[in-house]
Amino acid sequence: MQVLVRDNNVDQALKALKKKMQREGIFREMKLRGHYEKPSEKKAREKAEAVRRARKLARKKLQREGLLPMKPKPVFGAGPGGAERGGPGGSRGGRGQR
16 A cells, blocks of 8 residues: 655644555454454454344445435434533433532
8 A cells, every 4th residue: 555745744744644545455354353352253343244244234225215204314413422412301320410
């Protein structure tokens, strides 16, 4: 894999290299080879990935056909850690109110 550095712009070259490595799946392979994976674990992981891919493909197909509503766009400020935290409605464990 090769990346050209233009005008001594190393940051841009690193960004391009990272993007190429991501596209080639090198980061994923390094993560998987970081430790030994038993053949049975590998088989189970690959099967789970295939099931996940098939479900995602079926969901996308139904969304394109209009049988399933499109996923709503995320609203910034809402969700975990957003504007909803600390409001009324009780807590899930923790130390309670002071």
